[in-house]
Amino acid sequence: MDAPEVEEEEGRRWDPTTLTAVVVGAGPTGALAAHYLAMRGYKVEVYDKGARPSPGDAASVPLVLTSRGAIAFEELGLDGQRRVGPTATPLRGVWDMVGRRLRPLDSSSAFRRTFVTDRSGLAADVIRAAEQRYPNTVRFHFNTELTRAELKNRVAGARPSTSEPADAADVNASAEIDVPYDLLVGADGLESTVRRILKAKVKDFGVIRPVEETAGYRAVSRLPRPSREPLTGFYTHRPQEYVYDWSAPGKPSVRLYIDIDGSVGGLVSGLRRWDDAAAAAAELQAAYPDSFPEEWAAAVGQQVSSPALGEPRHAAILQCSQFYGPRTVLLGDAAHAVTGASGPMGLGQGPSAAVESVRTLALVLRGAQDDLDKVPEVYSNVRGDAVMAMQMLEFMELTRDSERARRLKFASWWFAWSAFVTQGFRWLAETVGGLLSAVMPKTFLSAPQVLARLEDRRIGYSEVIKMLQGYASPVVALLLGAIFVGLFMAFNRALA
Ligand SMILES: Cc1cc2nc3c(=O)[nH]c(=O)nc-3n(C[C@H](O)[C@H](O)[C@H](O)COP(=O)(O)OP(=O)(O)OC[C@H]3O[C@@H](n4cnc5c(N)ncnc54)[C@H](O)[C@@H]3O)c2cc1C
Incomplete structure (x- = not known):
């Protein structure tokens, strides 16, 4: 089904057709966000410091999108988009080329379908579709970098990022221009400038990278x-x-x-x-x-x-205390990067989560009727739980393989220690789940079966974490209870 050209709703107090969204970054997340915002009626200005993406270009990386991420592309009804969705070939499995074995992937339903594609090719498709559908409201400015944002006045600063002439007619080769906005969208990836601005200007805004792969x-x-x-x-x-x-x-x-x-x-x-x-x-x-x-x-x-x-890239988990500031939201890798270690077969978590954040923003915009004073905080709260659960699973998965764990750099001893505790939690969940599912296979799932449920986009990360906690927590409570009773008895004996 084709998406409507512009969404229409009754009784809006905030009228998107009078509002400007400035999107920073035209990767898959930024391109998708621009498309969604234009669909709601916003005037959208997108700035990317790189060149216009094209398949196989220098910024290309293979992206794996599970059905969690794919749904965002399917919903837009992009006919010319052959990479992700009903007209693309779903991933059938991963060949272990050393052992010459195929590890099949369940792509049996739309809720479980995974795609592998090229980042820049996908972004290019979405950009082209947005430009064709909303020629009067969406503008992409390439080779143009966002450098600053005055959050109170709602003005951003952009300037050409290369010696090449910028695509934007209004940015001349040397000047930085002021770009007024009603909503600032940071979709500018792992090294986000928008996030850096929020960190500098918003009280209590915290960012950590608990672990990085060496x-x-x-x-x-x-x-x-x-x-x-x-x-x-x-x-x-x-x-x-x-x-x-x-x-x-x-x-x-x-x-x-x-x-x-x-x-x-x-x-x-x-x-x-x-x-x-x-x-x-x-x-x-x-x-x-x-x-x-x-x-x-x-x-x-x-x-x-x-x-x-330049230097090769290092995968990292990136955590923010919140995904918003005044009239500002962070999307995709700018908000919550992961390493790609987690998930069924260890594929697709990062990009899927990145585009999932765009969908969450679109749902919140609609739910809050574009009240931009409320949208950023509500979006951040709605997104927060899912991201926390996803990153917990990621952390658990990343440190599980001892060979891989040796190549990790933790931000402090605290994260190294919590990785150790996480593994204990996982071991308990696996042992208890394994026993229960062996005894009552119809009632209980083993831990790997619980994790495999993530392949289905209807199952949330938080649900999976809760199921694993359901296995591990009673054992931890029993252990703590036994320690307490032991100490109490020892104390009594000492007093007697
Ligand atoms: C080299 C590399 C390798 C990767 N490998 C994998 C992988 O193996 N597996 C995996 O799952 N994921 C991988 N990723 C992550 C994956 O590409 C992202 O999850 C996905 O592209 C969605 O991210 P995004 O659109 O949020 O950010 P990105 O794709 O990183 O796009 C961010 C965009 O913002 C632009 N930008 C940045 N700063 C500014 C600024 N100040 N002003 C204007 N524009 C700006 C950048 O030019 C870029 O186009 C990789 C990313 C990179 C860069």
Whole structure:
């Protein structure tokens, strides 16, 4: 079903057609937010410090979107969008390329369907659709960076971010311009400027990165066709059908997929040398001599060692005390990044959560009838619980694998200790759940079965955490009770 051109509601006190939203960032989150806001009638100005996204560009990374994230794209009814949704090929599984085994993924219903695609290609599709549908109300300004925001006066500052002429006609090559807004939307990713402004100007606004992966990673794209297939029938697989995973303890890992144009790309992480093409290629060849094609190792080496790329990126969990400020909201990675460790098969949590935040904002705008004095705080509160539960699960998953845990950098001893406690909690939930589900399989689920329920977009993160707590908490309460009774008896005996 096509989305309405502009949403109409009776009796609005705040009229979106008189309001301007400034969206910072035109990644998947910002592009989607611009589309939703225009659909509600807002005038939308989007600023991105990078170039207009296009499939396979320098900012491309493979994104995995579970049905939780995919629904946002489906709802917009974007006909030209072939990457995520009913006309795209759902992910059928992950090939373990070392053990030559397929780990299938349940894509049996729309509630469980997962897609793998290219970040920039997806953003490009949504931007194009927004420009076509709302030519008079949405404007994208590329190579233009947001540098400041005066939260009281509701004026942001933007200036060209490169020596290239900016797309925006109103930003000349040297000047910074004032951009008035009614709502400021920070969809500017992990290193968000909007978040930095909120941290500097909003009392009690806190940001932490409790844990970061020390192994860096980089995207690769358009790998050449190798002389031998990495897997029998590899080139008969449909685009987006599988993810191909090379990983082993202590070795670099590679995750590839076939994009909709038939090209092969993906992500490489944990290389020892990023600055030397031959060394990187040799490391991959030595790690996976039988399964990783020589031509790909050479191409990956060339791509990841390009001096233009700067430092490899490190995945991190990012937590904010709130996702709002005066007339300002944070969306996507700017608000709550995760590492991608959690979730069924360890896929899709980050980008899905990123676009989920746009949907939450859209629902709150509608529910609060665009009362922009209320929307930011309500959005933040509504989003808060789901994000906290998601990040707890992420933390639990991330520290579970001891090999992976060794490559983590905790922000302080407190987080390292809480990772240890979290593992204890998980162990209890697994043991109790395992016992109960073995004895009464129809009544109880095991912990992995509980976690697998997250594949279904109707199941919330908070529900899953509560189910696991239901297994672990009684045991913790019993243990604490036993300690208390023991101490009490010992005390009594001492007094006697
Ligand atoms: C190099 C890289 C690798 C990644 N790898 C993975 C992965 O393997 N798995 C995974 O699940 N997720 C990965 N992600 C995260 C994933 O890309 C995001 O979850 C997803 O793109 C949605 O994020 P977003 O739109 O919120 O932010 P982003 O996609 O990061 O987009 C933010 C946009 O904001 C713009 N911007 C930033 N600051 C400003 C400013 N001051 N003014 C104007 N514009 C600004 C940027 O140019 C960018 O276009 C990766 C991200 C990056 C950058």
